[in-house]
Amino acid sequence: MDELDILKKDWNTTKPDHKKLTVNDIYPMLHKKSSSIVKTLFYISIAELVFWIIINTIPYFCSAEYNAKLEAIYQNDAVIVAITIFGYAIIALFIYLLYKSYKSISVTDSAKKLMESIIRTRKVIKYYVLYNLIMAGTSIMVGFYYAIHNDPDISNKLAASGSSKMLPIIAFLILFTSLFIFGIWLFYKLIYGLLLKRLNRNYTELKKLEL
Amino acid sequence: MNKELEHSFVELLEKHQNIAHKICRLYTNNYDAHNDLFQEITIQLWRAYPKFRGDAKFSTWMYRVALNTAITLYRKSKRTINTQDFEGVAFKIKAEDYDDTEEQQLKVLYKAVHQLNDIEKALVFLYLEDKDYREISTTLGISEVNARVKMNRIKTKLKTILNP
Numbered sequence: 001m002d003e004l005d006i007l008k009k010d011w012n013t014t015k016p017d018h019k020k021l022t023v024n025d026i027y028p029m030l031h032k033k034s035s036s037i038v039k040t041l042f043y044i045s046i047a048e049l050v051f052w053i054i055i056n057t058i059p060y061f062c063s064a065e066y067n068a069k070l071e072a073i074y075q076n077d078a079v080i081v082a083i084t085i086f087g088y089a090i091i092a093l094f095i096y097l098l099y100k101s102y103k104s105i106s107v108t109d110s111a112k113k114l115m116e117s118i119i120r121t122r123k124v125i126k127y128y129v130l131y132n133l134i135m136a137g138t139s140i141m142v143g144f145y146y147a148i149h150n151d152p153d154i155s156n157k158l159a160a161s162g163s164s165k166m167l168p169i170i171a172f173l174i175l176f177t178s179l180f181i182f183g184i185w186l187f188y189k190l191i192y193g194l195l196l197k198r199l200n201r202n203y204t205e206l207k208k209l210e211l
Numbered sequence: 212m213n214k215e216l217e218h219s220f221v222e223l224l225e226k227h228q229n230i231a232h233k234i235c236r237l238y239t240n241n242y243d244a245h246n247d248l249f250q251e252i253t254i255q256l257w258r259a260y261p262k263f264r265g266d267a268k269f270s271t272w273m274y275r276v277a278l279n280t281a282i283t284l285y286r287k288s289k290r291t292i293n294t295q296d297f298e299g300v301a302f303k304i305k306a307e308d309y310d311d312t313e314e315q316q317l318k319v320l321y322k323a324v325h326q327l328n329d330i331e332k333a334l335v336f337l338y339l340e341d342k343d344y345r346e347i348s349t350t351l352g353i354s355e356v357n358a359r360v361k362m363n364r365i366k367t368k369l370k371t372i373l374n375p
Contacts, residue, residue, distance in 0.1 A: 112352025
């Protein structure tokens, strides 16, 4: 008889160590709040969506001056409209993808399939964040570019100081933008890393069995 | 209608609650954590219940949902940290049935099982519950052969823990 069979004998004969719950104990449990990782992931994704929508929308509402400047820079309403429509289409696409992947998470699937559905959902959020970071990075760079070229104040000062100073300024801008984006990315890595640490470990363990 | 559903669910869970308690016993170390996991398993079962069709046995369905909750969904709540271990309570062994050495052996065995990782615990749990390899493999989503191989490795691992 091996160790597990000794254990099995005891497992099936030992009386339960936990007090037996009655029907009245169980009823209130049905309506308590869940603290599962899927629920947390869901709240994070909603926060993510709202956060980036607000970030993208604030400038339009906050300052008429900013809008006027934007229009002056682009000098073309169609470009702004196109960018705005594109932005909202992407958000709508992500909402749809998120909804679909949440729907596919089923607690009655096998352990491996359940883990895969959760990981897929997390990936959708990851791509959404990545998209926003890339857009933020691009906007910062384009913003600087237009500022240098179109703002008479800045271009005059630059012209006065000569072209030798351009290179360090551009290098600094690129470095600043990359650090900013990288910082936010690390922050996300930390949040999701902590939340899904156990899931990732267990998924790796299951995958290892299939090798 | 909803009340009826609730009633039938609560009665079934009351009858089969031991499945969830056993899982809690394997995956938690203290009384609070045990109750917390049991609570989460109950919520997950209740949410999935409307889709439960009578064609499977409630207990079979419950094994899957409860294990998935323990391995994947459950997030330890803050209040279960920093509470005292209840090892002594959890592994109470009926003294009259065993002599000292067997009792000691069981104690060490339970301790050893507690040291296994989440997936190994799931395999051990299903094995102790007398599930065949087909059911073990479909519950975890791995092949039957791999379930067998892993089970043998776990047995060897336990042997080494017991006889170093």
